[in-house]
Amino acid sequence: MPEKKQKKWIWWKHGVFYHIYPRSFYDSNGDGIGDIPGILLKLDYLVNLGVDAIWLSPVFKSPMVDFGYDVTDYYNIDPVFGTKDDFIRLLHEAHKRNIRVVIDMVLNHTSDRHPWFAESASSHDNPKHDWYIWQKGNKFKKPNNWRSVMGGSAWQFDQRLQEYYLHTFFREQPDLNWRNKEVREAFMDIFRHWLDLGVDGFRLDAVNMIIKDKKFRNNPGLLTGVLWRRRWFTRNQPRSFKIVKQLRKLLDTYDDRMMVGEVYTLPPGDSEMAGNYLKSGDNAMHLAFDFSLMFKPFSARKYFKAIDRWYASIPEKGWPCHVLSNHDLRRIISKYGKGSSKYKRAKVAAMLLLTLRGTPFIYYGEEIGMQNTSLRRSEILDPLGKKFWPFYKGRDKARTPMQWSAGNNAGFSVAKPWLPVNPDHVRINVEDEWKDTESMLTFYSSLIRLRKEHSALFAGQWVPLRMGLDGVIVFNRISTDEKLLILLNFTSREQALSLGSSFRLEVLLSTHKVPHEKMETSLIHIESFEATLMCDLSYFETEQFR
Ligand code: GLC
Numbered sequence: 001m002p003e004k005k006q007k008k009w010i011w012w013k014h015g016v017f018y019h020i021y022p023r024s025f026y027d028s029n030g031d032g033i034g035d036i037p038g039i040l041l042k043l044d045y046l047v048n049l050g051v052d053a054i055w056l057s058p059v060f061k062s063p064m065v066d067f068g069y070d071v072t073d074y075y076n077i078d079p080v081f082g083t084k085d086d087f088i089r090l091l092h093e094a095h096k097r098n099i100r101v102v103i104d105m106v107l108n109h110t111s112d113r114h115p116w117f118a119e120s121a122s123s124h125d126n127p128k129h130d131w132y133i134w135q136k137g138n139k140f141k142k143p144n145n146w147r148s149v150m151g152g153s154a155w156q157f158d159q160r161l162q163e164y165y166l167h168t169f170f171r172e173q174p175d176l177n178w179r180n181k182e183v184r185e186a187f188m189d190i191f192r193h194w195l196d197l198g199v200d201g202f203r204l205d206a207v208n209m210i211i212k213d214k215k216f217r218n219n220p221g222l223l224t225g226v227l228w229r230r231r232w233f234t235r236n237q238p239r240s241f242k243i244v245k246q247l248r249k250l251l252d253t254y255d256d257r258m259m260v261g262e263v264y265t266l267p268p269g270d271s272e273m274a275g276n277y278l279k280s281g282d283n284a285m286h287l288a289f290d291f292s293l294m295f296k297p298f299s300a301r302k303y304f305k306a307i308d309r310w311y312a313s314i315p316e317k318g319w320p321c322h323v324l325s326n327h328d329l330r331r332i333i334s335k336y337g338k339g340s341s342k343y344k345r346a347k348v349a350a351m352l353l354l355t356l357r358g359t360p361f362i363y364y365g366e367e368i369g370m371q372n373t374s375l376r377r378s379e380i381l382d383p384l385g386k387k388f389w390p391f392y393k394g395r396d397k398a399r400t401p402m403q404w405s406a407g408n409n410a411g412f413s414v415a416k417p418w419l420p421v422n423p424d425h426v427r428i429n430v431e432d433e434w435k436d437t438e439s440m441l442t443f444y445s446s447l448i449r450l451r452k453e454h455s456a457l458f459a460g461q462w463v464p465l466r467m468g469l470d471g472v473i474v475f476n477r478i479s480t481d482e483k484l485l486i487l488l489n490f491t492s493r494e495q496a497l498s499l500g501s502s503f504r505l506e507v508l509l510s511t512h513k514v515p516h517e518k519m520e521t522s523l524i525h526i527e528s529f530e531a532t533l534m535c536d537l538s539y540f541e542t543e544q545f546r
């Protein structure tokens with residue numbers, strides 16, 4: 001008989017992650033802003049949904065210019081989110097429910113109001129001057145051509161010091177100098193502090209940007225094509241990989257912890273580069289986002305190619321992960337068209353996400369089909385949106401409050417929420433969707449449950465059968481004791497799938513076929529935008545189980 005579970009269950013490999021943007025999850029104290037006690041109150045929702053780990057966008061002390069991605073104190077929680085005790089309580093209660101907690105570590109920069117920066121900027125010979133990246137120059141001559149991710153030059157002139165400091169992001173986010181040993185040590189202490197407290201892992205913010213060219217060479221110009229597009233001298237410098245390895249060494253001195261890196265590449269979705277951050281697979285990052293699916297249009301062929309390339313970029317001992325949306329881009333569903341077919345597409349994408357080989361990350365609200373919220377100019381809070389309106393409206397659209405119910409403020413808060421709730425919450429909300437067997441939420445939670453029950457899904461091999469050329473992706477997931485078949489139709493065209501010979505199949509979950517229905521067939525009919533997960537019952541009759 002086949003053994004039941006052929007592999008040890010490893011939470012960050014085999015479990016499902018859920019990304020919480022704390023400001024927008026649940027407000028416990030009526031100030032209109034989500035907080036840690038709010039997450040505590042919703043832990044049982046996460047249990048019902050079935051997720052194994054949560055990743056919280058930053059909750060450290062912050063002036064909130066970039067809503068927490070500008071930290072002034074890495075050891076304490078911002079009062080808007082609660083207290084350190086609240087955080088410890090969250091750890092404890094989450095762990096009691098078998099949910100791991102991963103925090104967001106902002107490495108590349110601090111807030112310009114961090115005491116380190118105040119010291120650094122106080123004089124040329126302050127011991128912390130070198131903690132940030134300062135360069136000589138004058139008002140008319142910037143040190144080089146480096147650009148900020150947020151637009152404009154990455155250099156800010158400091159009148160008093162008559163020097164420039166580097167900011168890869170907003171001006172209020174000066175870049176730390178990771179070439180400085182003391183900076184590295186300061187962060188090792190910060191990591192240790194949270195590890196000792198019991199945090200299960202870290203999402204490393206902008207980790208591929210922490211080291212810049214030592215010689216401050218200009219990034220290559222437009223004419224040099226690829227080099228230019230990759231921001232050759234400001235990303236993915238050899239030293240950043242070394243630092244990741246050091247962090248890994250630290251994490252390995254603890255039990256069962258992990259880190260996942262944010263690796264934004266230029267051009268976007270460069271899987272090989274993201275894969276590089278896993279090094280040999282067990283000595284650097286545990287997981288890295290390559291974001292390739294996030295940048296692809298909804299096309300079976302393009303999705304397949306992206307997945308295939310991502311898998312090819314993962315080292316032998318490494319492990320992939322997949323993500324469809326996050327707090328920086330958009331709600332994925334808003335990419336899938338305008339009419340109701342977008343919900344059909346979103347279910348196809350959901351089944352893909354949760355049946356692929358590799359750890360799935362769900363962005364809060366994705367599981368109920370939350371879409372981008374359109375905001376007026378006066379409602380925009382993201383400095384990026386303010387800066388580039390109306391050409392680019394910023395990131396607020398994907399950060400509006402979680403839609404818990406059809407009631408006031410979508411059940412998120414008793415007060416006016418910090419960002420408006422999407423008016424579609426009267427239709428799209430947790431409360432109503434739990435009761436609806438056809439809802440996005442029911443679909444997501446069924447997928448998560450099935451992923452847990454079937455080792456083929458969380459740990460099995462991935463064997464593609466149809467590679468998206470005619471609008472469908474079909475693949476098997478196979479473990480020693482089972483073989484599953486996944487059919488995904490990315491188009492409205494119906495299709496017939498010939499299996500070659502006759503198979504006995506049982507439907508586990510489907511947008512169109514009846515669950516538990518058994519069939520014996522060599523030809524499967526696939527409906528428009530169908531997503532179906534089946535168990536191949538014939539598998540047990542093959543040679544190896546006789
Ligand atoms: C990451 C975060 C983004 C933030 C930036 C600067 O890309 O995801 O929200 O603005 O880093 O910290």
Ligand code: CA
Nearest residue numbers: 027029033035
């Ligand atoms: Ca609050």
